[in-house]
Amino acid sequence: MATLKTGILMAVLTALFMGLGALIGGTAGALIALVVAAAMNAFTFWNSDQMVLRMHNAQEVNSATAPQLYSVVEEMARNADLPMPRVYLLNTDQPNAFATGRSPDHAAVAASTGLMRRLSREELAGVMAHELAHIKHRDTLTMTVTATFAGAISMLANFAFWFRTDRNNMGLIGSLAMMILAPMAAGLVQMAISRAREYEADREGGEICRNPLWLASALRKIEAHAQDSVNEAAERHPATAHMFIINPLHALGRDKLFSTHPATANRIEALREQAGRMGTTAAPRAAGRRAPPVSRGPVSRGGVSEGPVSEGPWGGEAPDTRRGPWG
Incomplete structure (x- = not known):
């Protein structure tokens, strides 16, 4: 049902875009x-992953520089029967994560340092399972194409206003109405697609990590902390907000007018119902003590950090990720 709804909404975006051109x-x-x-979507198809990662200053890590995060992604990828994606860290205190890439063979997942500090291993597994579900169903490509259409529609609407001619027969009032209503309609369709895919990724993520309560607990924590912290990169690039597991734009009042994500409480309730159907009752273990302030070392070629990367211990004593946090 979610796939059918997404297809219908994509068709609406295409029709809206061509209608504006007409x-x-x-x-x-x-x-x-x-x-x-x-042309825009062909460019986006090949370059979307690197574009988004650069926007958020993501730094690639591996099993040596971030063993905790890498091992969780590796385990969840095996559960999901997916190729191992590239793994990135976002240097922001806001707990959040996203996935990007045009296909499972060209995918990447990114988690913030704030997320690593605040979640237990089980909760992190739930988050990564959710992101891998997006990759498995190619939601990352769908949402990138949707964002591209929405941006193009806004561009066309502005073009129609500033370059009015007798041929389009709209006049000033008609051009103003189109300039306002067309981008709004595109935004609503984009939000509808994003919300449908979030519910589906939650359900699939619960199956991948084999305990929906892990993801439910993570969503509750992320929601609470995200409202009190600002993700500067996301504020500069609000068109990428739909990619995150929780809306990263909570911090500023102007961002609450529209939301690309369903209500977190509804998502948690759905995950609890799923856990009941699966017969799962084990809640995630509590995260360890809070970590020292984030400290990032220099980055070598390929985005691999040569210095320590603080992610927050789950039982470890030092912020250097070369020491495992769960043992």
Whole structure:
């Protein structure tokens, strides 16, 4: 059902985009809009993962520089029968995570240092399982294409306003209405797609980690802490907000007008019902004591840190990730 709904909403976005082109330039305008959309999405298809990772200053890690995070992703990837994705850290105190990439063979997952400090291993497994579910169902590509369409629709609406001609027969009022309503409609469709995919990724993530309560507990913690911290990179690039497991734009009042994510309480309730159906009752273990302030060392070629990377201990005594936090 979620896949069918996503397909319908994508078709609506495509129709809206071509309709704008037709209003601006008739049949020729619609064809030009289609060509532009195809070109933009072709570029996005091949470059979306690196674009998003650069926007958020993500640093690639491996089993030597971040063994805790890497081992959890590795285990969840095995459970999901997926290739091992590239693993990145986001240097922000806001607990959050996202996945990107055009396919399971070209995917990456990223977790923030704030997330690593605040979650237990089981909760982290739930989060990574959720992100791998997005990869498994190619939601990362769907959401990237959706964001591209939404941006293109806004561009066309502005173009129609500033370059009004007698041919489009809309006039000032019509152009103003289109400039406001078209991007709003695109945003609503984008939010609808994102919300549908979040519920599905939660369900699949609960199966991948084999305990939906781990993800439910993680969502509750992330929601509580995300509201009190600012993700500067996300604020600079709000079009990427739908990619995160929890809306990263909670901190500023203007970001609460629309939400790309369903209510966290509803997601938690759905996960608890899933746990009941699976007969799972084991809650995640509590995370260890809080870690010292985040400290990142220099980064060598390939994004691998040469110095210590503080992620927060789950039982360890030092912030250097070369020491395992769960033993």
